[in-house]
Amino acid sequence: MEQAFAPLAAWLSENQDWILAAIVLMSFLECLALVGILLPGVALLFAAGTAAGSAQIALQWVLLAAFIGAVLGDGLSFLLGYHYHHVIRRLPPFRSRPHWIARGESFFHQYGLMGIVIGRFVGPIRPIMPMVAGFMQMRPASFFSINVLSAIAWAPFYLMPGYLVGASLEGEHALSGRHLLFLSVAVVGGWLLAQLLWWSHNHIRQRRNKRQLALLTALACLTLLIAVSQMMQLDAVVDLNRRFSLWALSLRHDWLDRFFVGLTQLGYVQPMVLWGALVTAALIWQRHTYGVVLWLATILSGQLLLSGLKHWFAWPRPELVAMPPDSYAFPSGHTTMSLVFLGALAILCLPGISHGRQKAVLSGLCILVALIAGSRLYLTVHWPTDVLGGLLLGGLILAILYLVVLYRPFRTVRPLPLVITSAGAWAISFGLWVAPRFETIILSYLPLIRH
Incomplete structure (x- = not known):
């Protein structure tokens, strides 16, 4: 796994001006429906956090970048589910794997509004919960309110470990x-x-x-x-x-x-x-x-x-x-x-x-x-x-x-x-x-x- 992300880490270390943009993009993709299932987002965010810590970028900007990406990714997933739920259910990935959506709907019925928060931290359903909330025609105002609050919790949870590792291993700061x-x-x-x-x-x-x-x-x-x-x-x-x-x-x-x-x-x-x-x-x-x-x-x-x-x-x-x-x-x-x-x-x-x-x-x-x-x-x-x-x-x-x-x-x-x-x-x-x-x-x- 380390070898797979070595080129990314090397590129980020050589292009430090792009680290925050990379964190926004990775957070967005990690939270985007379906893409987040296929993408090793946790490892990518750890690598980006390590690069940010090594570059001594202020922690608040790193967390803000992750927060923005997460809100945008979940927001787009929700809107897709809200407006195009009939079309999405017939797409090949979901037509051949109906249990993905069924699992998310069951979780949503069990926990309701709290399921949006909890779902951010539960691996198998994390990338599809916002879209499922759209399927269930959840009120947009309710979703975006809880989405913002849960993203505040999500950002440090995923970025802080890599950031601290990068900060502690950098040269004279070791x-x-x-x-x-x-x-x-x-x-x-x-x-x-x-x-x-x-x-x-x-x-x-x-x-x-x-x-x-x-x-x-x-x-x-x-x-x-x-x-x-x-x-x-x-x-x-x-x-x-x-x-x-x-x-x-x-x-x-x-x-x-x-x-x-x-x-x-x-x-x-x-x-x-x-x-x-x-x-x-x-x-x-x-x-x-x-x-x-x-x-x-x-x-x-x-x-x-x-x-x-x-x-x-x-x-x-x-x-x-x-x-x-x-x-x-x-x-x-x-x-x-x-x-x-x-x-x-x-x-x-x-x-x-x-x-x-x-x-x-x-x-x-x-x-x-x-x-x-x-x-x-x-x-x-x-x-x-x-x-x-x-x-x-x-x-x-x-x-x-x-x-x-x-x-x-x-x-x-x-x-x-x-x-x-x-x-x-x-x-x-x-x-x-x-x-x-x-x-x-x-x-x-x-x-x-x-x-």
Whole structure:
């Protein structure tokens, strides 16, 4: 596959002025009905994203190019289906493969308007869902509204991996062993946590024993949280915190800065409110009242406890970057709430996921939490004890949630809408609040001390 795209990569590297136009074209073709089925669009977009990162093209322009191409491709597919559905059904590709359209129509009937969003990320039906929406005579205003919002989510999902690879491997910007070690510790730490959770879930069968373990976990997290809150005031711990933060400053790297700043911005108020609201809407759409109560009670209690503890301890942050956040340091809000949000999603969604995929999903969620926690340490806006306190507070809240669920089980939640709305919330937040002022945000995290 690499050899097949080598000429394209070479041409883009020699004609960097055409990279954005190429991204628009590839995104358009990837989203165009029938063409997207035949075209290896994911690989092409990865290659284009790598070229854009290597050429150091501003990320917001790369995402905008992908967004424009996706909206145009899906828009044309919808209009073709809306106006020419009788003709298209008789064309050779669809006449000989009627299951293509049947699968899309079944998906549309099952998920309705949400199917346009979900369909963007489901491989076999991705290129035909807009055309199927046209077949079903969906109102154009409704389609184009949801099409624009879903394209905001789609663009970073398909372009960011290649962009980050290209940016990190370019000449003097290449990552060193120390940078890779820091990333590896975060990833492996999250993976090990997932293995521990998976082992306990599968080897403790009886509900009574699960309740006892959940209660012990809650008590352990509470005890350790109290211990950390007292120990962080000791001179020796204060000195260790400072030494670690100064070491973290020595890790600073242009593209890691961009990666961690982009990741950490999604933990601020506006993205989290949008995330919580969209997941709530997805649960309401499923008519899962108990799920709504569990979700809202968990995230709201998490936020209340977090705010209360921050003001109770009033622990100052490190002052090592140009514009550190205004709130108090202990415990880390990003760490706490990312763990609470993702952990609550795991508790709600995992029963609806096949057993063979549960472990992979749990590992992905734990690694994401570890990277968000690591971003606060890398950017030196939290002390290590803040992050540890955030993990313990989040663990306490989730243990209580799991205990409640064990005493009063819930009807299985359909996980796909919750996963898609979560990814969509992050992507929309990035497109609306992060990408437009990304360079300014980067400046606020510039270190005051250079190593």
